Amino acid sequence: MLPTFVIFPALIACVLIASGALKLPQRSRTLQSLAAFGVPAPLRKPWAAVALPVGEIILGAALLLLSGPAYLFAAALAAALMATYLVLVARSVSKRQAVDCNCFGALSTEPVSQITIWRNAGLTLAALLAIFLPGMALGVPTQLALFSVDDWLWLAATTTVALVGIVAGIVKPPVSAPTTTRDATAGQDFELVEGPDLISDPAARDAIPHTLELVSGDGAPELLYNLVVVPQKTTILIFARVGCGSCGPVLSQVGDWSRRLGDDAQIIVATSSSRASVKKSYPSALPHTYFGAKAATEFFEAHATPAAILLAADGTIASPPEFGGDIIADRVEQLVASFAAQRQSQPHG
Structure with missing residues (x-):
């Protein structure tokens, strides 16, 4: 032995x-x-x-x-x-x-x-x-x-x-971009979206922190990074709360916006409001809503509501926060038009 x-x-x-x-x-x-x-x-x-x-x-x-x-x-x-x-x-x-x-x-x-x-x-x-x-x-x-x-x-x-x-x-030093493999077209969904603060170059974007979490409707913690990368979808992250006057029109349109975006993108609502209040006031937004938004609010500096941030399917941050219901509605419309134009430009057959 x-x-x-x-x-x-x-x-x-x-x-x-x-x-x-x-x-x-x-x-x-x-x-x-x-x-x-x-x-x-x-x-x-x-x-x-x-x-x-x-x-x-x-x-x-x-x-x-x-x-x-x-x-x-x-x-x-x-x-x-x-x-x-x-x-x-x-x-x-x-x-x-x-x-x-x-x-x-x-x-x-x-x-x-x-x-x-x-x-x-x-x-x-x-x-x-x-x-x-x-x-x-x-x-x-x-x-x-x-x-x-x-x-x-x-x-x-x-x-x-x-x-x-x-x-x-x-033990590794922090990285500024995710290491997951992405195809040649990843992150290019935003070229047709006209926004002065849009970061269209994927290499220039910061990564979504791997430890930033939200809480789902059933109380389970969820990594924001996984919510974006796992389904491989462009994400519009909206910060809103019940009782905020300008948030109401945004929350009431979330369900319709999600339907129009279809499989091209998703909407995630991050809120500090309770599940019961969202369910009562904006039931159509509830399936898209995650709670416990304090950490995400601080990280993205979304201290005023409503606010919206564009997140790329490769786990990077494609824009800084933009504020106001009208601006958010415009950005969603631009994104819908962008995806529609891309589908039309693709060869058929």
Whole structure:
């Protein structure tokens, strides 16, 4: 038996404990990530945002302390958990969903990617090796007792390299544009929209933050980035509220505007008003309305209502906010005309 095989359960234990400890203070982001990954609604409750990181910490400690059948059971749970993470990440990447996994709390703010898949695949393999390699059932303490000086040096070196690699993979500088692949025509839907502040060059646009969230009508947190990129639609983001005199005409037209835009674009209304008030006063706008708009309002500096911002299907911000019901109505009409002109210019046959 090679006692240095202990690196595998030790690595998984360290990752689990670090993940749980860093995730525990980020409960709202954990709920957001569960929703973005498509976890069933019964598991997207506040208790899950506590149970998941606490469970990771307990499982990591069990890998370090237990031996015999108890250790093997803990190692099997760890392998199943890592495999589950791998499947969720791979599914999201294949769908080009910009999901913030909150894997390591505040240290991980970038959306999942191919790098995340490879990292999770490596951790899944390590978890499996922690079950099936010779002598694993002895447990970590017994294996460490068998270490020579050379084994300790090897363990320290490989653990350092592994942890540095993991941290380097999750801590990245902020980016000004999303890294998702887009086709050659992405972001070009706005050429026919006449607006002095329109940012028609996709390379010059800022990205929608991957952590900015709204709340759907059923109370689930939703990443604004995903609401735009996943359906691959141009989005008119409207900030409005019930009781705002000039917001009324805008909210009353949202349903009709959405119908006229069809599959070319979508309207998202962000509001600080309650769901009940929107349902009562503007029921046709309710299917397009998201709540808890404070963070989005501050980010886009949409402090007066109504306000509208154009978001491109590639997850970038195509215009600064514009204010006033008449201006918003004009912009929607221009966008409708733009898409109609594009359809007419396309070859038929």
